[in-house]
Amino acid sequence: MIATALLGTAGAHAATRCEARSAATPPAVVELYTSEGCSSCPPAEAWLNTLKGRPEVIALAFHVNYWDYIGWTDRFATPATTQRQRELARMHGRDGVYTPQVVLGGADWRGWGGANVPAPRTANAPGLLLAREGDTLTATVDAASGSQPLAGYWAVLEDGIETRVRAGENAGRTLRHDHVVRFYKPVPAWPAAQGQTLRVALEPGTLKPAQRAVFVVTEGSRPLQAVALACSSATPR
Numbered sequence: 001m002i003a004t005a006l007l008g009t010a011g012a013h014a015a016t017r018c019e020a021r022s023a024a025t026p027p028a029v030v031e032l033y034t035s036e037g038c039s040s041c042p043p044a045e046a047w048l049n050t051l052k053g054r055p056e057v058i059a060l061a062f063h064v065n066y067w068d069y070i071g072w073t074d075r076f077a078t079p080a081t082t083q084r085q086r087e088l089a090r091m092h093g094r095d096g097v098y099t100p101q102v103v104l105g106g107a108d109w110r111g112w113g114g115a116n117v118p119a120p121r122t123a124n125a126p127g128l129l130l131a132r133e134g135d136t137l138t139a140t141v142d143a144a145s146g147s148q149p150l151a152g153y154w155a156v157l158e159d160g161i162e163t164r165v166r167a168g169e170n171a172g173r174t175l176r177h178d179h180v181v182r183f184y185k186p187v188p189a190w191p192a193a194q195g196q197t198l199r200v201a202l203e204p205g206t207l208k209p210a211q212r213a214v215f216v217v218t219e220g221s222r223p224l225q226a227v228a229l230a231c232s233s234a235t236p237r
Contacts, residue, residue: 016134020228022125022226023055025122027120028118029216030051031062032102032103034062034063036075037072039169040100041100042175043113045061048102052179058228060179061179062184063081064077064097064099065077070169072168076180080184088221092107106218106220106222107221124192125224126141126142128217128226129227130227135204136201137202138197138199139199140196143192143194144192144193146192148192150219151217152187152198152218153185153186153187155181155184155216157181157214158211159178159180159212161178183206211230212229
């Protein structure tokens with residue numbers, strides 16, 4: 001993907017815009033469903049951390065809250081991120097969910113652990129432009145040739161997080177997380193043949209300069225296109 005930063009002025013206030021456009025080949029979207037209260041999750045998180053800095057992969061760590069009852073409350077887990085995993089299970093006709101679960105291209109993937117992440121299918125992938133201006137994110141999605149409606153989701157990712165766990169199954173361990181989903185918001189479906197411009201206005205401080213904004217375009221459970229945007233400079237606050 002190609003990222004550019006454009007600097008302009010509005011009156012006496014500086015306004016910074018940065019943007020990233022999708023590449024010719026869509027990245028592989030890897031979603032990990034995990035919990036700080038799950039003793040089998042740290043190896044999966046350590047593997048996910050190795051994907052950092054690989055432009056052909058967008059990795060997301062969705063923390064879930066259904067293990068909080070066993071003694072440790074995961075501060076990154078939310079009802080929305082937990083519901084995403086349940087929705088994926090429903091789409092695939094499954095009643096239960098589990099951790100750690102790795103989802104590649106919208107489907108359960110049990111072959112994780114190595115350096116190779118299979119490339120996604122690229123049919124019907126629309127072009128995507130993701131931009132940030134201050135606390136507003138804009139995704140411009142080109143029309144696609146498929147007959148199925150498209151949908152998508154926003155995410156804000158944070159790297160380099162450490163947690164000293166003091167209770168539960170991981171008591172006494174220091175966990176290190178990259179790709180943590182700190183903000184998640186799904187987008188309703190729209191006809192694939194229509195281009196779409198989507199915006200989300202974040203609460204001030206939600207997206208810090210060092211964090212990454214992500215937009216993923218989906219068809220059913222399958223990601224078709226995705227862009228991650230990291231701005232080297234951000235609108236002053």
